[in-house]
Amino acid sequence: MSAVGELSPYLVLILVGFLPNEIWRLLGLVLARGLNEESEWVVWSRAVATAILAGVIAKLVLFSGGALATIPLDVRVTATVAGFLAYLAIKRSIFAGVLVGEAALLIGGFFFAR
Amino acid sequence: MAGSLTFTSASAAFVGGIRSALTSVFFLVLAGTYVGIGALAHDFGFSAGWLGLSSVLVWAAPAQVILLSSLGAGSSLIESAVAVTLSAIRLFPMVVALLPLLRGEGRRLHHLLLPAHFTSISMWVESLRLLPTLPREWRLAFCNGLSVGYMGTAIAFGFVGFYLAAGLPTLFAGALLFLTPLSFLISTARNARMMVDRLALVLGLMIGPLFVWYQVELDLMWTGVVGGTVAYAMNRLREAAA
Numbered sequence: 001m002s003a004v005g006e007l008s009p010y011l012v013l014i015l016v017g018f019l020p021n022e023i024w025r026l027l028g029l030v031l032a033r034g035l036n037e038e039s040e041w042v043v044w045s046r047a048v049a050t051a052i053l054a055g056v057i058a059k060l061v062l063f064s065g066g067a068l069a070t071i072p073l074d075v076r077v078t079a080t081v082a083g084f085l086a087y088l089a090i091k092r093s094i095f096a097g098v099l100v101g102e103a104a105l106l107i108g109g110f111f112f113a114r
Numbered sequence: 115m116a117g118s119l120t121f122t123s124a125s126a127a128f129v130g131g132i133r134s135a136l137t138s139v140f141f142l143v144l145a146g147t148y149v150g151i152g153a154l155a156h157d158f159g160f161s162a163g164w165l166g167l168s169s170v171l172v173w174a175a176p177a178q179v180i181l182l183s184s185l186g187a188g189s190s191l192i193e194s195a196v197a198v199t200l201s202a203i204r205l206f207p208m209v210v211a212l213l214p215l216l217r218g219e220g221r222r223l224h225h226l227l228l229p230a231h232f233t234s235i236s237m238w239v240e241s242l243r244l245l246p247t248l249p250r251e252w253r254l255a256f257c258n259g260l261s262v263g264y265m266g267t268a269i270a271f272g273f274v275g276f277y278l279a280a281g282l283p284t285l286f287a288g289a290l291l292f293l294t295p296l297s298f299l300i301s302t303a304r305n306a307r308m309m310v311d312r313l314a315l316v317l318g319l320m321i322g323p324l325f326v327w328y329q330v331e332l333d334l335m336w337t338g339v340v341g342g343t344v345a346y347a348m349n350r351l352r353e354a355a356a
Contacts, residue, residue: 010167013181015195019195021172021205022202022231024202025231028207029209029213031210036214036217041210042211043346045206045208049204050311050314050318050342051337052338054315054318056298058319058320061295063326067285069288083296083299084300094139094300101300102289102293106285109289
């Protein structure tokens with residue numbers, strides 16, 4: 001944490017972590033005034049937020065970092081698909097999908113990890 | 115079950131929100147994610163107090179991971195701040211989509227300040243799923259309870275990770291990291307009951323990696339704007355044709 005050296009770590013947290021993050025929430029708060037949930041702007045905003053979230057999900061699976069990167073791409077993608085199919089097959093249960101996906105990742109990772 | 119949430123007072127709704135947070139799948143997701151973040155904070159030499167405060171103030175796992183890893187790797191403060199703010203753009207449309215659900219009789223802007231700050235992926239997905247099933251008068255208290263439950267979980271498991279720090283074998287550490295995309299994917303799919311949201315999910319999954327591959331700058335922002343707008347337009351055309 002060399003860059004932190006000059007300033008107090010807590011000041012850095014406010015300036016570099018809190019403010020650049022919070023500004024988007026405050027902007028949403030101000031601009032959401034007077035809109036209702038059926039408003040076309042809200043429908044569009046939800047679509048944009050959902051697409052960004054989908055982008056984050058795809059990046060985490062396809063371009064993984066850290067410990068997840070030691071598990072091969074094929075295993076990560078297969079485990080994601082397996083989890084999603086299990087969710088669809090088993091009463092649309094999020095828990096079942098996560099459990100099957102994690103199990104597939106651990107089994108695949110155990111045999112194929114680099 | 116979502117259909118049976120009925121309350122007699124605001125404090126009962128608040129407690130109901132906390133209970134809902136602690137029994138949802140996101141409890142496990144946040145626990146896993148924040149164990150990882152705690153371990154990261156320890157590795158980079160931050161204090162446990164700093165970690166806890168960052169969960170309260172920043173309250174967004176991607177931003178916290180970016181903050182820790184960029185400061186820890188010695189990036190400049192400006193560079194770190196830009197990376198954090200780019201990861202946070204998604205919060206803007208989330209807040210815009212969430213707040214109309216919380217409005218009602220006598221709600222003022224300052225009542226919405228707390229839910230706006232609490233907005234993060236887990237809370238947002240669960241709020242959009244559960245709030246429409248609740249009477250308007252209890253939604254704000256329930257939403258705050260839900261958020262406090264999630265934030266408390268994140269702080270507690272951040273400390274667990276901080277003190278366990280990297281004792282986990284690599285395979286299990288990888289499985290912990292995998293919890294985030296897997297559970298976010300499934301819960302977002304479950305949440306997407308309207309065609310426009312399903313289209314946005316599928317388009318985002320396809321466009322996101324393409325933009326990363328072709329090294330488009332601000333790839334996440336463009337994934338959202340392009341994927342979301344195309345999904346919105348396709349849905350409008352579909353409705354017009356129907």
